[in-house]
Amino acid sequence: MTKISCSEDAKGVKHFIYDEVFTFEDGETIQPLHLAYETYGKLSEAKDNVILIHHALSTNSHVASHENNPQPGWWENMLGPNKPIDSNKYFIICISNIASCFESSGPLSINPKTEKSYQSTFPETSITDIVKSQHLLLEYLGINKLYAILGNSVGAMLSITWAVLYPDEVNKLVSTSSCYKSYPTNAENRALQRETILLDPEYGDGLYEEQPSRGFLLARKHALLTYRNWEELNERFVDKENKESLANYLQYNAEKFIKRFDLNAYLYQLAMMDSFNITKYFPSNLETFQRINADVLVISVNTDVLYTPDQQHDLYKELSAAGVNTQLIEHISEIGHDAFLVETPAFGCYLTDFLG
């Protein structure tokens, strides 16, 4: 009996089914583990041209369009032939995170024991659990060294965890608008979202038939407000009414989001950020960061109110103190946290330069 299988669907999404027990950090298990992923470019014979990209909270493995799926991806301008992340040169992998809602194992997966979706009974999932699930796939693909690993926001929490847990397997690391541990204001912004969802009487124990929308919509609007700098939003929306108003922008984008995103998955994503602290597995910050062998680029956005510049500076200082070859770029922007999605020409230059 094959315990591991891999197949590809019509949209070019690859499905890695690991039919063994996968044990989470908290001791709970699932079987099988399912990872949905997409790849771009060709793996070199020496398997030395691999870039692993980590998506952020709201997205998935579809970084950019490809021949099997022409729909634009979340970093369409950044990845492709002759683009900053050049698929003529690199073999790029992006894996949909477990505990989210894009085909990889998560609250929407069927629990074989009950033959129903896990919903809120899916195991508590940590950033480390996701990294360990990804490592199983990379092992299966015979890739034991990543040329580079990239992440933005929660994606960069995954990237730095890779570089710390598998120090010999990561050559270059880019961490954009993220952190090495959960900071108080981020935790409280998430707590407000979670409590708003739980205030919705229809949420109950999370084993609902129809996904409740009121609390989720509000929570998402709250999140959307933190992704942009408020001076920029005011400038864009001042004196605009109805369809052109900020209220409508939030309503439209929050509605669009909750239609495509699973509410329980959203809560799992919030929880994994809460428990994140890459230093917790080692005796000290110094011993944590000294493990890293990769060259690191930290990108900070001056107007990011969510992952504030201080958090990027802290990361840079910890890495430098540990002797890691580190660069810090301070990106000047009006946008705030979402700058990496919007100002791709600048971010493209930073990456091209760093990837070499």
Next chain:
Amino acid sequence: MTKISCSEDAKGVKHFIYDEVFTFEDGETIQPLHLAYETYGKLSEAKDNVILIHHALSTNSHVASHENNPQPGWWENMLGPNKPIDSNKYFIICISNIASCFESSGPLSINPKTEKSYQSTFPETSITDIVKSQHLLLEYLGINKLYAILGNSVGAMLSITWAVLYPDEVNKLVSTSSCYKSYPTNAENRALQRETILLDPEYGDGLYEEQPSRGFLLARKHALLTYRNWEELNERFVDKENKESLANYLQYNAEKFIKRFDLNAYLYQLAMMDSFNITKYFPSNLETFQRINADVLVISVNTDVLYTPDQQHDLYKELSAAGVNTQLIEHISEIGHDAFLVETPAFGCYLTDFLG
């Protein structure tokens, strides 16, 4: 029959009862109108030493302690003998806003028609309604010229409304961390709070017997997060746990607030800020600001994420364009919106200097 009466209670709060019909902007009425206010210092014979202070959302007429009430006020270090707002020199008045919950008419007042509290049936109240209620009291006191009018945050919305509606009665105006109209991010921050309160199934139609707490607590935590700059909060609370954590700071302060504040009054306060735009009564911005005869000091705090520096700059530009004698102070701080409550030595200097 006396239609107007004024009395003083044991704590030195004065009660102005105007037993005539008071008509709100939207056409609704109450009778009587009750204004609770406190005064500091002595009115000069020429009645030319009056400073009117406007309190912000969460506070009331108790700006500072006095002989009848030794409890510290919300601007204790700023007002008193030989303090920046010098009660040896000025006669200072602060009136608890109507539609709030501190003895002046509001949702907790008894509706004589039903002999019950108004709760959510109190008339919709605007910034202009509050200013007009205050003007009745000042007329009653025979004060027809204010030496100065001061306000912070929503208090400054009241102050500038005074200076525009009664241009011949205001000599100097200080507007701190505020705006001349509602900006999109402020409106959406308030909308999230309101919708969170309405999501609480116990709120219902606002005619509850016991004040519901879950939605209100969440809404207040949301507000508290916007009163401080997030880098400052992170620096203060990073790696702190339990009682020393940001979560506990928010919980403690939000609980304290909702115990002393009426939920309906909170919703009325949010609504009056939403509808605020001092230019709406006049054909243009220019014609609005040209009405002002007062010298104006605008104070901006560089880290204020709620009433962003742009909003202060816009106000300054509008005033300057209208030929108003205007100064802008850019206060540099780590605190954010609450700086005026925390960094009183600096704000004291600004006021002393401007009041002359």
